[in-house]
Amino acid sequence: MHAEVRVELDRAWAAALDGSRFIGGEAVDTFEAAWAARCGTKHAVGVASGTDALVLSLRALGIGAGDEVIVPTNTFIATAEAVALVGATPRFVDVDDRTLLISPGRAMSEIGARTAAVIVVHLYGNGAWLDELRAVADRHGIALLEDASQAHGAMWRGRPLGSYGRLGTFSFYPGKNLGALGDGGAVVTDDDDLARSIRSLANHGRCETDGARHRRGGMNSRLDAIQAAVLTAKLPRLEAWNEARRAIARQYRERLGGIVRMVEDGDGAVPVHHQFVVRIPDLDLFRRDLSDVVIETGIHYPTPCHRQPGWERYPTSEMLVAENASEEILSLPISPHLGASQVSLVCEALAQAIRPLEVVGG
Numbered sequence: 001m002h003a004e005v006r007v008e009l010d011r012a013w014a015a016a017l018d019g020s021r022f023i024g025g026e027a028v029d030t031f032e033a034a035w036a037a038r039c040g041t042k043h044a045v046g047v048a049s050g051t052d053a054l055v056l057s058l059r060a061l062g063i064g065a066g067d068e069v070i071v072p073t074n075t076f077i078a079t080a081e082a083v084a085l086v087g088a089t090p091r092f093v094d095v096d097d098r099t100l101l102i103s104p105g106r107a108m109s110e111i112g113a114r115t116a117a118v119i120v121v122h123l124y125g126n127g128a129w130l131d132e133l134r135a136v137a138d139r140h141g142i143a144l145l146e147d148a149s150q151a152h153g154a155m156w157r158g159r160p161l162g163s164y165g166r167l168g169t170f171s172f173y174p175g176k177n178l179g180a181l182g183d184g185g186a187v188v189t190d191d192d193d194l195a196r197s198i199r200s201l202a203n204h205g206r207c208e209t210d211g212a213r214h215r216r217g218g219m220n221s222r223l224d225a226i227q228a229a230v231l232t233a234k235l236p237r238l239e240a241w242n243e244a245r246r247a248i249a250r251q252y253r254e255r256l257g258g259i260v261r262m263v264e265d266g267d268g269a270v271p272v273h274h275q276f277v278v279r280i281p282d283l284d285l286f287r288r289d290l291s292d293v294v295i296e297t298g299i300h301y302p303t304p305c306h307r308q309p310g311w312e313r314y315p316t317s318e319m320l321v322a323e324n325a326s327e328e329i330l331s332l333p334i335s336p337h338l339g340a341s342q343v344s345l346v347c348e349a350l351a352q353a354i355r356p357l358e359v360v361g362g
């Protein structure tokens with residue numbers, strides 16, 4: 001990936017050194033404008049990480065102690081962490097069995113008097129039911145927040161994910177579909193006041209017009225100019241990289257159909273396949289077989305949030321789908337630079353490894 005953009009990266013790096021403006025400045029403004037345009041939102045505010053993007057969004061919405069925020073239990077822990085970091089209580093919900101995403105019905109069932117927001121996570125770069133989720137949030141007068149940290153450039157019904165909620169958050173951790181060379185994040189929104197508020201909170205609560213005045217308790221969560229320049233250099237490739245991931249996903253679907261169960265794309269989604277996840281009942285046995293042929297796989301995520309030590313104290317309803325899925329899910333190799341022959345090899349190995357399991361399982 002970096003070989004492909006090496007010339008642009010070298011140029012960005014040199015410009016950053018020459019300009020000697022390392023926090024804020026033109027490089028950050030340029031990236032923010034480009035990212036807002038890509039997301040179809042009025043504003044993008046660069047921040048220090050995806051976790052901070054969530055924390056700042058919740059704070060800008062005025063969510064804190066005494067509030068509950070609905071979070072799908074199968075997500076990266078940062079989603080729940082952000083809720084706890086602002087002093088609110090995560091209310092975990094189970095997910096839909098086909099997509100492993102939060103459904104409007106699940107979200108609705110957990111809304112109570114203290115609910116202040118729903119965070120929908122576009123897990124694996126996939127999206128579903130955004131109109132319906134927004135309608136549920138509107139009906140209850142609560143905010144819909146999108147954690148789009150795995151969904152850079154993904155669409156749902158013709159609109160970019162991240163643009164459906166009051167706020168959408170992104171991480172630019174190096175492993176994401178659009179990654180910096182370190183930590184980074186962004187919040188996107190159409191709301192002028194929320195954007196202004198986040199910009200101020202991320203910069204020590206400074207007043208827009210007078211940097212020596214601090215209107216409220218903020219924090220330091222700014223996007224580095226160097227990371228912004230790197231992201232601007234990579235952004236023109238994002239669509240091609242996402243398309244390469246979709247081509248691999250198509251290949252997996254064609255080759256593995258009838259062999260293994262796969263997590264489904266949301267209706268109306270153009271996903272970006274941050275992960276490609278299959279479900280295998282006897283996963284432990286199976287994974288050992290696959291490592292024999294040196295195919296690296298991952299599990300996203302082996303333990304649902306509500307079962308993590310330190311998070312078990314939050315009361316939940318039944319989480320059968322997420323709990324069953326966590327025993328079965330396996331993320332297959334997927335990256336824009338994986339060749340068709342490599343994907344083919346993975347499919348062969350997978351089909352081979354699964355056959356003996358079927359015999360064992362009867």
Ligand SMILES: *Cc1c(COP(=O)(O)O)cnc(C)c1O
Nearest residue numbers: 049050051076078149150171173
């Ligand atoms: C990566 C990720 C985050 C956190 O982003 P960081 O930049 O690592 O703080 C939050 N939510 C989801 C779904 C993620 O995948």
